[in-house]
Every structure is written in structure tokens, then in C-alpha cells.
Amino acid sequence: MAKEILYLKIAHIIQEQILSETLKIGDKLPSIRALQKLYNVSINTVKQAFLELESKSLIESRPKSGFYVSKTSNRKFSIPSMNKLKVSESQKSPDDLITKVFDTFSDKSITQFSLGVPHKSLLPIAKLNKGIIKAMRNLEESGTDYNLVQGNLNLRRNLAKWSLVLEGKLTEDDFVTTSGAMNAIYSCLMVTTQRGDTIAIESPVYFGILQIAKSLGLNVIELPTHPTTGVDLDALKKVIHKVKVCCFMSNFSNPLGSLMPDESKMELVRMLTYHNIPLIEDDLYGNLFFGAERPKPCKFYDEAGIVMWCGSVSKTLAPGYRVGWVAPGLFKEKIIRQKLVQTISTPSLYQEVVADFMEFGRYDHHLRNFRHTLHTNCLNFQRAVEDYFPENTKISQPQGGSFLWLELDKSIDTVSLYDIAIKQKISFAPGRIFTQLNQYNNCMRLNFALEWNDKLDADLKRLGTIVKNAL
Amino acid sequence: MAKEILYLKIAHIIQEQILSETLKIGDKLPSIRALQKLYNVSINTVKQAFLELESKSLIESRPKSGFYVSKTSNRKFSIPSMNKLKVSESQKSPDDLITKVFDTFSDKSITQFSLGVPHKSLLPIAKLNKGIIKAMRNLEESGTDYNLVQGNLNLRRNLAKWSLVLEGKLTEDDFVTTSGAMNAIYSCLMVTTQRGDTIAIESPVYFGILQIAKSLGLNVIELPTHPTTGVDLDALKKVIHKVKVCCFMSNFSNPLGSLMPDESKMELVRMLTYHNIPLIEDDLYGNLFFGAERPKPCKFYDEAGIVMWCGSVSKTLAPGYRVGWVAPGLFKEKIIRQKLVQTISTPSLYQEVVADFMEFGRYDHHLRNFRHTLHTNCLNFQRAVEDYFPENTKISQPQGGSFLWLELDKSIDTVSLYDIAIKQKISFAPGRIFTQLNQYNNCMRLNFALEWNDKLDADLKRLGTIVKNAL
The missing domain is CATH 3.90.1150.10 (Aspartate Aminotransferase, domain 1)
Structure with a gap:
């Protein structure tokens, strides 16, 4: 059998198994080496078969893990439509x-x-509990004392080490810990806006942002947002003269799951830097990527310090811990002051637990x-x-x-x-x-x-x- | 020896021991029964001797404990002076x-x-640590899940039970837990004021209030405050037309340690109710009384719901836990909404630890x-x-x-x-x-x-x- 026919034949066998659901969505395929032995062919032939299946979106590779059934080629339903910019319409809070x-x-x-x-x-509760006992024993005065206003040093160190996606651009001194990402966003808005100001947000948007905006007396402009590529920058351009602050989820937004392409992120940061408009970047889903690598945040492209990069472990470890953070760029001193007047400090115990979890590879x-x-x-x-x-x-x-x-x-x-x-x-x-x-x-x-x-x-x-x- | 001379003689012996520092400040006196046996006199004679010493402020009774050397009769230094009302003077934040x-x-x-x-x-750290392990095991999902926005139910129940000083006027539903008393005050000011409003405070005043006021763009009027009896209500009357909210420490204020008499508390609440001005009552030192019983808060006299009674365990158990609360009266829904947008919820673990500490008498x-x-x-x-x-x-x-x-x-x-x-x-x-x-x-x-x-x-x-x- 000619080599090209051979790889197609193998691809066809696997395709049949997928369509008949012998191999189900999410199942791992046998390794390349296993299939090589099974069909008595070369490694390259198996690789070509996989490429063929991948091109049909029947399977997909996951980094350091192998190939998995995805079956997206058989997708019947189209993606949702994008809304239009409506700035004059009457608003009603939900x-x-x-x-x-x-x-x-x-x-x-x-x-x-x-x-x-x-x-x-889906949460590693038993491991976290061990971390609590360890932290309680290690913390000076068992965590009964006030923490630094800026936040637990151990956590900030690990955040800096672990923000690999930023390629070493951030140090422990660039972070301020918060009581979850919601608190980070609230504080960012407290230091950058006043009652009556207008902020630009995605649409549809995480409803917590609407609640904060209402509470702080802010007007919102809902920007059209594409289900795949995120907020529409042309729409933003049209209204930018009215906007005091932008607040976006660049990676896997809630609720759309959209991901801004790198070029859009660069353009956004360039535009906002030019207009001197801060960007509150809520990146709490950034680590939950299905692709090969973690997408970059807008913060990566931020030279001027206008991006306030917010994150937390609420969507990955423990919502109830209320451990979040922000790398607030130019606004660091204001954010620290805001945290001080809100609550003096946040409890060190859970921050220490998360730091320890990150430090010893358990989080990864x-x-x-x-x-x-x-x-x-x-x-x-x-x-x-x-x-x-x-x-x-x-x-x-x-x-x-x-x-x-x-x-x-x-x-x-x-x-x-x-x-x-x-x-x-x-x-x-x-x-x-x-x-x-x-x-x-x-x-x-x-x-x-x-x-x-x-x-x-x-x-x-x-x-x-x-x-x-x-x- | 006549009975009256006998008790004076005993009083004199003890007085000499105090002045020669054989008995030192804070020392406990022998019990009445012990002295009765020592001097071979009646119980009444010893009691009369104690009354004599107490009237000279050489000793004092402490509830359920006995008599202690206080030696305040020999006080050489007078109390600090009270400042005057200065409303027009230029202000500079410290x-x-x-x-x-x-x-x-x-x-x-x-x-x-x-x-x-x-x-x-001075803190019961070992007992608190045991409480952490117990709470971690008892809490559903080990506290990894979001708590109720209003706060841990167990803590609110114990706060209600334990607010004996209010004689059952508050239930678990009247409390909202916060991230320390600072956070309670911050939230109270967030829901009752807007930038540019004026609040009335004590003077000298806890500097955290000044920091919050500055951060929220509020003007402050510093009211003259007596080192013993607290804020000067006549001064408040003079400026009340300018005041949006009052924020006072009625019991053992920081830094003066003054304690408003009950009559002043009643008059204050009456005055503020008449003018429909909310009172943020920071009562976090109320349990640290040296006298026979806990002083009442203004909240006790509050029929209209204008008093927002704030407390915490930061001065008694563990500052770092950031466990506080407020009984916000009429403003409850607004406070819950404010907490929601600030941080969604506060961690349940420490709230549970404090609740358990209260429940089983350890706090008392x-x-x-x-x-x-x-x-x-x-x-x-x-x-x-x-x-x-x-x-x-x-x-x-x-x-x-x-x-x-x-x-x-x-x-x-x-x-x-x-x-x-x-x-x-x-x-x-x-x-x-x-x-x-x-x-x-x-x-x-x-x-x-x-x-x-x-x-x-x-x-x-x-x-x-x-x-x-x-x-």
C-alpha cells in the first residue's frame, strides 16, 4: 500500500470509531508509538494520520498529554450573533x-x-486543608496579627514567579493582594473614577461589573463583543472620548468565552495609552485555556503602566478563600491606600495556603x-x-x-x-x-x-x- | 475596741501596705473571709474596711473576682484639657x-x-488554632465555597445571643459580617454619604476615620471631646445642620478612652433621630470595661434604626482574622449590597472560629x-x-x-x-x-x-x- 493511502486508511479507521462513538468526546487516543506497533507502520505515517484527523477537527493535541477526541468538525450549530452599539437606549439594571x-x-x-x-x-480540597494546617503552624503568631497592607509577601513572590506569561516583567513589589478579583475590580474603579463617570465594558458582560457600576454611580457603555474574538475595538474608538476607564476580560470572557487575539490586545493597549485611559483587565480565567499555551494578557503589552491586571483563585481553587490580586501599574500607591481604608489588610492564612500551593507545583x-x-x-x-x-x-x-x-x-x-x-x-x-x-x-x-x-x-x-x- | 475604730484600723493597715508598695498596683487583696480570720473580726467589719479603702480609691472591686489595689487616690497628674470647636480652620491630613x-x-x-x-x-492563640482545625472539618466543603453575602450564620447567631447588653433587641438577621470594624465603618460611610458631604467625628479621633474620609472625599468636623465623658453634644448641636452622618466611639474611645454617660447616649440618639442623621457607632472597645458591667451602646436607645452598630474581634482576639460586623438598622439592605459589590462574601473559616469561641464560653x-x-x-x-x-x-x-x-x-x-x-x-x-x-x-x-x-x-x-x- 502506498504510504499516502496507508495514513488515510488509519485516519479513516479512527474517524469511524469516533463517529460511532466507540471513541467518545474527550477520550485520549492511543499513543503514536502504540498505533505504530498496532498497524505495523512508521511513526511518520501515524503522525500524518493524526494531522489528517486534526485538520477535520475530529481530534486535537493537548500539550504534554497527547491526542484527544474533539469531534468539532461535526458541529451543527453556528455561533451566537454579535450585538450592536447602543449608547442612547434607556438602561435598566438586572x-x-x-x-x-x-x-x-x-x-x-x-x-x-x-x-x-x-x-x-473539581477542587483539591483535601490538599488545601493540609495547606491550612501547615500555614497555621508556619505563620508568625499563627496569622492572628495584621498582614502587610500590600499583602502576604510569600503570595506576592509566587505570583511574580508564576506569571511566566509576562516573561519576568513583574516582581513581588508590583502586586497588591485583594479579597478576590471582585474586590480588585472594585478597588480599581474606586481609584480611577468618580460618581457620574462613564466606563466601557463588554456586552454581554459579567453582571458583577454592572452591580459595582451601579453602586458607585458610574455610567456604562456596553461595547459589542464577538463571541470568539472579544470586544469590538472599532466600536470603542467611536465612543472613546466619553470613556474614563475600560474594564474588559481579555481571556475567556464571562459569559461569552471570547479570547482577544494578540494583535487586538496590542492595539487596545496602544489606543488606551494614547488617550491615557486605564484598563482594568479581569484575567481570572486566563489559566483555563484549552489550547497549547496560556494566552497573554493585555498587561504584557503595557509599557506605560495603564493596565491594572486582576486575578484570583476563585475559579480554580477556592471561591470562599477570597484570595485575589492586582498588578495595578501606575495606580499601585492608590490601590494600597484604598485597601488600607477598606479593611487595613486581608487575612494572611489563605494567602499563605495559595502561595504554598503555587510554590511546590501543586497548582500547576x-x-x-x-x-x-x-x-x-x-x-x-x-x-x-x-x-x-x-x-x-x-x-x-x-x-x-x-x-x-x-x-x-x-x-x-x-x-x-x-x-x-x-x-x-x-x-x-x-x-x-x-x-x-x-x-x-x-x-x-x-x-x-x-x-x-x-x-x-x-x-x-x-x-x-x-x-x-x-x- | 469599738466596731467603728476596728474597721478603720484594718483599713489603715492595708493602706500602709499599699503606700509602702508591700501591696502593689493590681495586686489582689486577701478575701474577706481570710481577713476575717486573720484579724478575728466579723465579716461586716472587713466589708466596712474595704468600703473605706474604696472610697479613697485605694482599692476597687472587680466583678466575680474580688478586690484589687488601684491607688488612684494618690493621683498627682490632672486629666488632659478639652479642645475647642474649630470649623473654619484649614485642614491638613496627617x-x-x-x-x-x-x-x-x-x-x-x-x-x-x-x-x-x-x-x-495577651491573645489565646493556641485555642484559636484548635478552633481553626475544628472549623475546617465542620464547614461544608471546608470553607472553599462562597459564604452567604450577609455573613456566616453561626457567627451572626452568636453575635445576637451574646449581645446581652442590648437585652435581646437584636437577632441573627440584624447583623452583617464584615472584614473587621474598619470595613464596617467604610461600608457604612459608602452607603450614607457622597463625595463632598460632611461628617461629624470626635477630636482627637482614631486616624483610620480620617483616612477613610479623605479617601471618600468627605469633609470632617472635629467635635470637642472630653477625656472622660466623650463628645460634646452642645458643640454637635451648633453644627448639626451641616452634618450628614456622625461617626463616634461611644465606649472607651480611641485615643482618649472616654465613655459617654447613658444620659448623653440617650440625648445623642434623640437628637440624631429628630434630624434624621445616621450614627455610625464604632463599639469595638465596649467589652474592655474596667468597671462592673459592659456599658450600653447608643444602639440600645435606637428605636428608629438610625444607629449602625459596628464591632470586631480585632482588639480582643485576632486583628489578622479581619472578623467584624455591623448591625446597620435601616441600612441593612444597602450594607449587604455594598458588601456584595466589594467582595461578594468574606471567608467563612475565621467567622466560624469566632462563632465557636463565643458559643462555648471561651470568649467570655x-x-x-x-x-x-x-x-x-x-x-x-x-x-x-x-x-x-x-x-x-x-x-x-x-x-x-x-x-x-x-x-x-x-x-x-x-x-x-x-x-x-x-x-x-x-x-x-x-x-x-x-x-x-x-x-x-x-x-x-x-x-x-x-x-x-x-x-x-x-x-x-x-x-x-x-x-x-x-x-
């Missing part, structure tokens, strides 16, 4: 709806597709497994939606993070749908909570950082049926 | 001086009379010992100042808390004095950090929540010499 949706968060009988936090089964190890699980879950969720939801459903294609964004038929109102679903013990986040305008009423966000099993599959099926019945 | 004084706080070679936190030897037990130590330290500090400082020194007479306020000769500048003292490894808080006006330059605050020993006595002697040399 506060009541947010309260309604999250009032049920502690009800364990409900399948919580609505939440923005990972399921406990955990993140590798966690990303793998998230990626597989994402593919499973996409498959389930394609199987169970109406044909005209549109679905996002995140390259990281933990959310899917669904756009349903225009006739569907997901706020009403929520009431029906919750009676069936299923919770999702209605699109309307991610905007101050009257839009996304036919959209929903699903959290896939859950433990995948038949129950979850069945729940997605039930949710699909609820949508179909609403049509 | 920020740089505060930074300078507290930059040395982690230097263990310095005797830190400047700090506002108890020395670690600790407070009894702690108060006893503070009271004895206070007497020792007063005695040392009277022995070592210049004759014209004035010294406060706190009835609780952990601070002494000293007013020195008018020619003394405690800011310059600070530089001299720090070279001799002694730190104190210069009066100027407790005001925005150009005053208290000849004053200083001393923290007596330290471990009393010969070294401390010698350090106070050295400080007294530094003052004498500056004259």
Missing part, C-alpha cells in the same frame, strides 16, 4: 433578576448550570487536570446541546474558561423559561442578567465546570425539551 | 506622619507603645482575664508616667479600652520627640495623627495592651527622660 437566580445557589437538589464557580468535586498540576476536565466537559456540553436543543440554537465556541453562551430562537424569553426550569430543579443564567439594556432575552449562560455524568446529560436533555416546548 | 509611625510596626526590637493592637502574649473567659490584665496595666502605666514624666504632664483616666492619652508641656513637639524616641527603640503615637487640624502637637497616645514587665517599666522611664530632656 438586579432583581440576579437576586432571584442566585437565591437558589445553596439548594443542593438543583442542578446549578447558573453558577460561576467550579463544582467542589491541579490546573493541568482541571483544564483537561473543563475542555472535555465543554465538548460534552456542546454535543448535548446539539443533540437536545432546537435546530436553530446558536452556541459559543470557547477556547477556555467554564461557560457556554446559548442564543435561542427569538421567540424564547429565557427569564420566563427560568421559572419553568427551576420547577424541574434546573437552574441556568438568563441572558438578561448580563446587560443593562433590553437584550439577550433569548440567551442563556451554562456553567460547565461541573462533574460530568449521566445525570448531567439527562438534565441538559430536559433543559433542551423545556426550550423545545416553549417554541 | 497621612505622611501615620505612614512614618506605622512603617516600623513589624520591627520586633522596638517597644511598640504606638500600636493599637494587643500584644500576642478570655475577656475576663484580658480585662483584668488591661486594667492592671493601665494602673501600672499611670503610675509609671506619674513617676517618670515631668510634673505638668496630664494623663487620661480611661475606664476601659487599651490607651492612655498624655498631654505634655506646650513647648513639646511630639513629632520631633518621636524621631528621638525611635532611635532609642521606643515608638509612640504622636497626637498630631489624631486630627486634621494643627493641634495635639504636645500630646501622645500610649497603648497599654502589652505584656507588663521590668523592661516595659524601664522603657517608660526612658521615654519620660526623653520628654524631660526636651523641656
Whole structure:
């Protein structure tokens, strides 16, 4: 058999196994060496077969791990549409709806597709508990004393070491620790804005930003945001004269999962530097990439110090620890002062636990497994939606993070749908909570950082049926 | 011997022992029964002798403990003077001086009379550590999950149970937990004021309030405050039309240690209710009373819900835990919303530790010992100042808390004095950090929540010499 026919034949065999679901989404393929022996061919032939399958998006390589079934070539549903810039429209805060949706968060009988936090089964709780006991013993005065206002030194050192993506541009002195990323964003807005100022945000946007803006008396401009490539910079250009601060999630935004390409990040930083507009970059999903490497944050391109790079472990280790940070560039002294007047210092114990987790490689190890699980879950969720939801459903294609964004038929109102679903013990986040305008009423966000099993599959099926019945 | 002469004779013997320092300040007297046997007299005779000594302030009774040497009758130094209302004077924030004084706080070679936190030897660290391990095991998901925004239910329950001084007026639902009392005050000001508003505060005042006010763009009116009876209500009346919010420490204020009498508290609440002005009551020293019972907070007299009662365990258990709370009356929903946008929730672990400490009587037990130590330290500090400082020194007479306020000769500048003292490894808080006006330059605050020993006595002697040399 000619070599080119040989590799195609092998590719075909594997393709059949995938389409027949003998190999399922997220399954690992046998190693190149194993297949070489199995088919008695050269390593190059197997590699060519894999390339063929990869070009069809049937499989994908994951760094340092191997090849996995992805089956995205069979994607039936298109990605959601992008909204238009609407600056004059009347705004209405979704506060009541947010309260309604999250009032049920502690009800364990409900399948919580609505939440923005990972399921406990995905968290390394036992290892963290060991860390608590170790930190308690190591900390001077067992952590009963005030910490430095700027934050635990051990954590800041590890943040600097571990921010490899920034290629050594940050030191321990560049970080200020905070009470989660929400607190970092709140403090950034406190030091850069005053009541009545206007900030530019993505749309749809993480509703916490809307809540902070309302609380601080800030106006928001919701910029059109592409489900894949993020915020529309042309739209930003049009309104930039009105904007005091930008607040974006450049990597795997919540809820769209969009990822700004490097060129866009560079252009954004260039534009904001020129206009002297600070960028609050909420990068708390940046480590949850499905691709080969961690995407760079805008902070990487920031020479002038206008980017305030925010992060946390709330989406990767423990939301309840409230450990976050910001590298605030030019605004460092103001942020430290803001933290001082808010609370003097943050507790050192959990900061020490996280620092220790980072220092001894446990965080890296955990993140590798966690990303793998998230990626597989994402593919499973996409498959389930394609199987169970109406044909005209549109679905996002995140390259990281933990959310899917669904756009349903225009006739569907997901706020009403929520009431029906919750009676069936299923919770999702209605699109309307991610905007101050009257839009996304036919959209929903699903959290896939859950433990995948038949129950979850069945729940997605039930949710699909609820949508179909609403049509 | 006639009975009346007998009791006077016994009183005289004890008085001689006190004046010759055979019995030292803070020493416990033998029990009534022991003295009855010793002198072969009736119990009543001993009681009369104690009454005689108490009337001379040579001894004092401490609830559930007995009688102790206090020797306040021999007080040589008068109490500090009260300042006047100055509303038009130009204001200058003491920020740089505060930074300078507290930059040395982690230097263990310095005797830190400047700090506002108890020395670690006075804290029940081992018991707290046991509590951490217990809480970690008991908490659902080991505390990795978000807590309720309003705060840990167990802590709020114990706060309600344990607020005996309020005679059952508060329930678990009336409290919101915060990240220390500083955070409680910050949040209270966030929900009741806007940039440019004016707040009324004590003078001298805890400098943290000045820092928050500056950060939030608030104007302050410093009200004259009596070292013993607290804020001058007549002065408040004169400026009340300008005031948006009041922020007072009604019990054992920092730095004066003043205690508002019940009648003043009632009048204050009546006045503020009439004018519909909220009162932020910082009551974090209220449990550190030297007298027979805990003084009531203004909250006790608050029928309209205008008092936002703030507290914490930072001055009694562990500053670094950042566990505080507020019973915000009418402003509860706004405070919860403010906490949500600041940080979503506060970590549950330490809240659970404090709740457990309260629930099983450990807190009560600790407070009894702690108060006893503070009271004895206070007497020792007063005695040392009277022995070592210049004759014209004035010294406060706190009835609780952990601070002494000293007013020195008018020619003394405690800011310059600070530089001299720090070279001799002694730190104190210069009066100027407790005001925005150009005053208290000849004053200083001393923290007596330290471990009393010969070294401390010698350090106070050295400080007294530094003052004498500056004259």
C-alpha cells in the first residue's frame, strides 16, 4: 500500500470509531508509538494520520498529554450573533433578576448550570486543608496579627514567579493582594473614577461589573463583543472620548468565552495609552485555556503602566478563600491606600495556603487536570446541546474558561423559561442578567465546570425539551 | 475596741501596705473571709474596711473576682484639657506622619507603645488554632465555597445571643459580617454619604476615620471631646445642620478612652433621630470595661434604626482574622449590597472560629482575664508616667479600652520627640495623627495592651527622660 493511502486508511479507521462513538468526546487516543506497533507502520505515517484527523477537527493535541477526541468538525450549530452599539437606549439594571437566580445557589437538589464557580468535586480540597494546617503552624503568631497592607509577601513572590506569561516583567513589589478579583475590580474603579463617570465594558458582560457600576454611580457603555474574538475595538474608538476607564476580560470572557487575539490586545493597549485611559483587565480565567499555551494578557503589552491586571483563585481553587490580586501599574500607591481604608489588610492564612500551593507545583498540576476536565466537559456540553436543543440554537465556541453562551430562537424569553426550569430543579443564567439594556432575552449562560455524568446529560436533555416546548 | 475604730484600723493597715508598695498596683487583696480570720473580726467589719479603702480609691472591686489595689487616690497628674470647636480652620491630613509611625510596626526590637493592637502574649492563640482545625472539618466543603453575602450564620447567631447588653433587641438577621470594624465603618460611610458631604467625628479621633474620609472625599468636623465623658453634644448641636452622618466611639474611645454617660447616649440618639442623621457607632472597645458591667451602646436607645452598630474581634482576639460586623438598622439592605459589590462574601473559616469561641464560653473567659490584665496595666502605666514624666504632664483616666492619652508641656513637639524616641527603640503615637487640624502637637497616645514587665517599666522611664530632656 502506498504510504499516502496507508495514513488515510488509519485516519479513516479512527474517524469511524469516533463517529460511532466507540471513541467518545474527550477520550485520549492511543499513543503514536502504540498505533505504530498496532498497524505495523512508521511513526511518520501515524503522525500524518493524526494531522489528517486534526485538520477535520475530529481530534486535537493537548500539550504534554497527547491526542484527544474533539469531534468539532461535526458541529451543527453556528455561533451566537454579535450585538450592536447602543449608547442612547434607556438602561435598566438586572438586579432583581440576579437576586432571584442566585437565591437558589445553596439548594443542593438543583442542578446549578447558573453558577460561576467550579463544582467542589473539581477542587483539591483535601490538599488545601493540609495547606491550612501547615500555614497555621508556619505563620508568625499563627496569622492572628495584621498582614502587610500590600499583602502576604510569600503570595506576592509566587505570583511574580508564576506569571511566566509576562516573561519576568513583574516582581513581588508590583502586586497588591485583594479579597478576590471582585474586590480588585472594585478597588480599581474606586481609584480611577468618580460618581457620574462613564466606563466601557463588554456586552454581554459579567453582571458583577454592572452591580459595582451601579453602586458607585458610574455610567456604562456596553461595547459589542464577538463571541470568539472579544470586544469590538472599532466600536470603542467611536465612543472613546466619553470613556474614563475600560474594564474588559481579555481571556475567556464571562459569559461569552471570547479570547482577544494578540494583535487586538496590542492595539487596545496602544489606543488606551494614547488617550491615557486605564484598563482594568479581569484575567481570572486566563489559566483555563484549552489550547497549547496560556494566552497573554493585555498587561504584557503595557509599557506605560495603564493596565491594572486582576486575578484570583476563585475559579480554580477556592471561591470562599477570597484570595485575589492586582498588578495595578501606575495606580499601585492608590490601590494600597484604598485597601488600607477598606479593611487595613486581608487575612494572611489563605494567602499563605495559595502561595504554598503555587510554590511546590501543586497548582500547576491541579490546573493541568482541571483544564483537561473543563475542555472535555465543554465538548460534552456542546454535543448535548446539539443533540437536545432546537435546530436553530446558536452556541459559543470557547477556547477556555467554564461557560457556554446559548442564543435561542427569538421567540424564547429565557427569564420566563427560568421559572419553568427551576420547577424541574434546573437552574441556568438568563441572558438578561448580563446587560443593562433590553437584550439577550433569548440567551442563556451554562456553567460547565461541573462533574460530568449521566445525570448531567439527562438534565441538559430536559433543559433542551423545556426550550423545545416553549417554541 | 469599738466596731467603728476596728474597721478603720484594718483599713489603715492595708493602706500602709499599699503606700509602702508591700501591696502593689493590681495586686489582689486577701478575701474577706481570710481577713476575717486573720484579724478575728466579723465579716461586716472587713466589708466596712474595704468600703473605706474604696472610697479613697485605694482599692476597687472587680466583678466575680474580688478586690484589687488601684491607688488612684494618690493621683498627682490632672486629666488632659478639652479642645475647642474649630470649623473654619484649614485642614491638613496627617497621612505622611501615620505612614512614618506605622512603617516600623513589624520591627520586633522596638517597644511598640504606638500600636493599637494587643500584644500576642495577651491573645489565646493556641485555642484559636484548635478552633481553626475544628472549623475546617465542620464547614461544608471546608470553607472553599462562597459564604452567604450577609455573613456566616453561626457567627451572626452568636453575635445576637451574646449581645446581652442590648437585652435581646437584636437577632441573627440584624447583623452583617464584615472584614473587621474598619470595613464596617467604610461600608457604612459608602452607603450614607457622597463625595463632598460632611461628617461629624470626635477630636482627637482614631486616624483610620480620617483616612477613610479623605479617601471618600468627605469633609470632617472635629467635635470637642472630653477625656472622660466623650463628645460634646452642645458643640454637635451648633453644627448639626451641616452634618450628614456622625461617626463616634461611644465606649472607651480611641485615643482618649472616654465613655459617654447613658444620659448623653440617650440625648445623642434623640437628637440624631429628630434630624434624621445616621450614627455610625464604632463599639469595638465596649467589652474592655474596667468597671462592673459592659456599658450600653447608643444602639440600645435606637428605636428608629438610625444607629449602625459596628464591632470586631480585632482588639480582643485576632486583628489578622479581619472578623467584624455591623448591625446597620435601616441600612441593612444597602450594607449587604455594598458588601456584595466589594467582595461578594468574606471567608467563612475565621467567622466560624469566632462563632465557636463565643458559643462555648471561651470568649467570655478570655475577656475576663484580658480585662483584668488591661486594667492592671493601665494602673501600672499611670503610675509609671506619674513617676517618670515631668510634673505638668496630664494623663487620661480611661475606664476601659487599651490607651492612655498624655498631654505634655506646650513647648513639646511630639513629632520631633518621636524621631528621638525611635532611635532609642521606643515608638509612640504622636497626637498630631489624631486630627486634621494643627493641634495635639504636645500630646501622645500610649497603648497599654502589652505584656507588663521590668523592661516595659524601664522603657517608660526612658521615654519620660526623653520628654524631660526636651523641656
